[in-house]
Amino acid sequence: MSTQLVAAQDDLDFLHSDSVQLTALMTPLQAYCAMTSDIPGWLARAFRIRDFISRRFNVADIHGFTRRDLGQVPAVGERLDFFAVEAISDQQLVLTSRDTHLAVMVCMGVSAGECGLLQLSVTTSVKCFNTFGRLYMVPVGRVHGVIVRRMLANLQGHRFKRR
Template sequence: MPTDVPLVAPARALAYHHVARVTLAREMTPLQAWWAMQARPLPGLALAFRLRDAISARFGVKRIGGFSGDRPTQVAAGDRLDFFLVEEARPDLLVLTERDRHLDVMTCLSTEGRVFTVTSSVKVHNAFGRLYMIPVGLAHRVIVAAMLRRLPRA
């Protein structure tokens, strides 16, 4: 894993931090691994995003809509990848963020050889952000694990 994988805030200030990795069947860039994770959507994930949007919108959180299935051939800082802002794009690292008044989320996709790592970090700003992260933090671990299990066969 690249040693310079960033976090959204210093570790002591995070409300959530999760790292998951898998050894791929072949080397991929972080963007290629992202496409592979999105290739076969997890059952129920679209419904989960719709529920998230319906509930969160009542608290002033913008709707994210979920994953589009779009497959750009490249991304650069400032581009959008689904609901994420691309903050950095290198051959071994893709830094994706979503920030609002409740929380800041950073998901980093990194590769080193055939090892692919997803590093997620969240800094909350208020009570709604803390409450939001209770179910989302648990669901995130399950969703990422399920997506990564599919990758070695991708």
Template sequence: MPPNSFARAATARIQVLAAAAELDFLDTQSIVLPVQITPLEAWTLMHARPLPGLSLAFWLRDAVSARFGVKRIGGISGRPHREVQPGSMLDFFLVEAVSDEVLTLTVRDRHLDVMTCISSASGVLSVTSSVQTHNLFGRLYMVPVRPAHRLIVAIMLKRLRQDLARRRAAG
């Protein structure tokens, strides 16, 4: 796929909270899919095998954030999800939109709003996260989350691509 086609496919259906200039964090990472899957299938596969240390990170997040009135989220369950509807919960995320091409999830509180959009189009899967902070705690919260999020998504996408390539090779 030519570079411009990859960029167009990667951004075809991405949803974000606001214009880029209004965001405190924006990250989009994409992979070329060895086999086509829906965004919900991608979510399920990426969370089927938790990354080492991720449950500890969520525990630490909850322990620190709860002191500032932030609801505990407990982390990602890893349960397979075959179907979700707008308005339902996917772990601690509210499902805003779901289709064969887009899964949009949000978490909103008084400190920050988060939107994660998984899109799948033209053989490209993209994970885009956007954040708007509302106060000092939200900005401080993002200091460790910003680099950690980028690394976690990169590792999860790499593992997903490898798993799908093995699945394709196995027949």
């Protein structure tokens, strides 16, 4: 399983990858649901500010993350929060968000790490199409790693049954 990117690596405007050792068996969808289950107030406010500003540039609101029923597995082409599901399996979840300003891809993968322990990797790649996209990524790029690490911390203590 290889990590998917929204464009060739040399053409990307932003690339971030982080990983964490899993304490329980889980699929990437289960990890996504656990990661988005407890969003801090500061991030919810950041989403509202983002929507307020972006609306003035005809960019659709994203509203942030919502709790999801794990019994409903999205199909390719369906929405998962503000992302479109590009691929989904027990080893990989690929999500995209595209508009006239930028394209974002999040690739989450579960694989065997050191000593056979499971590891979750989260890779976000972005391709900007214009000045607004590049300006948008200035603050987002600075805080993206902090946000991902905070969301990865939500995985501690989550236990799921493997499908």
